[in-house]
Amino acid sequence: MDDRKFLLEAFLEAEQAKDEGTYPIGAVIVDSEGTIISRGRNRVFSSCDTTAHAEVDAIRRAGSSMVDIENKKFLKKNYTLYTTCEPCPMCSCTILLSFNIKRVVWAANDVEIGAMRKFKEGPHFLNRFNKISIEAAPFKDLEIRQRTMLAEWFIRRGYPDTSWQYNNEIV
Numbered sequence: 001m002d003d004r005k006f007l008l009e010a011f012l013e014a015e016q017a018k019d020e021g022t023y024p025i026g027a028v029i030v031d032s033e034g035t036i037i038s039r040g041r042n043r044v045f046s047s048c049d050t051t052a053h054a055e056v057d058a059i060r061r062a063g064s065s066m067v068d069i070e071n072k073k074f075l076k077k078n079y080t081l082y083t084t085c086e087p088c089p090m091c092s093c094t095i096l097l098s099f100n101i102k103r104v105v106w107a108a109n110d111v112e113i114g115a116m117r118k119f120k121e122g123p124h125f126l127n128r129f130n131k132i133s134i135e136a137a138p139f140k141d142l143e144i145r146q147r148t149m150l151a152e153w154f155i156r157r158g159y160p161d162t163s164w165q166y167n168n169e170i171v
């Protein structure tokens with residue numbers, strides 16, 4: 001019953017996106033007490049931003065409901081994300097890396113770009129990645145520079161055993 005109630009809240013955002021002339025997709029994030037902590041909607045064409053999908057928008061707007069600014073840590077809450085359409089690869093990974101969303105409910109499956117079910121099944125998006133060429137860490141000095149910066153960042157936050165510390169095994 002609550003799932004339906006919160007999906008309808010996501011549809012309020014989808015309707016607004018539709019009125020703004022972009023993809024009619026909306027999302028809300030709900031905490032374990034049943035309080036909506038964030039709302040988002042597609043803004044790809046209304047904000048001229050190809051990354052402004054409803055789920056990403058809702059996660060961005062969740063702000064301090066997801067991170068402890070003072071201690072530079074993720075809160076690791078038990079949130080549910082409701083969206084009107086199955087999350088794409090970008091949104092699925094953004095949900096994963098929010099470290100706060102433990103359940104996702106959507107109103108309509110997306111057979112074309114929907115990714116949540118495919119990610120759980122296997123590497124179905126490899127053909128899309130094959131269209132992008134990559135250069136993985138071509139310059140040793142720049143790799144060390146980035147790894148050192150990240151190692152220092154983790155150590156400052158109280159994680160002494162960081163995997164970013166440079167060692168000779170890096171290839």
Ligand SMILES: [Zn+2]
Binds near residue numbers: 053092
């Ligand atoms: Zn998306």
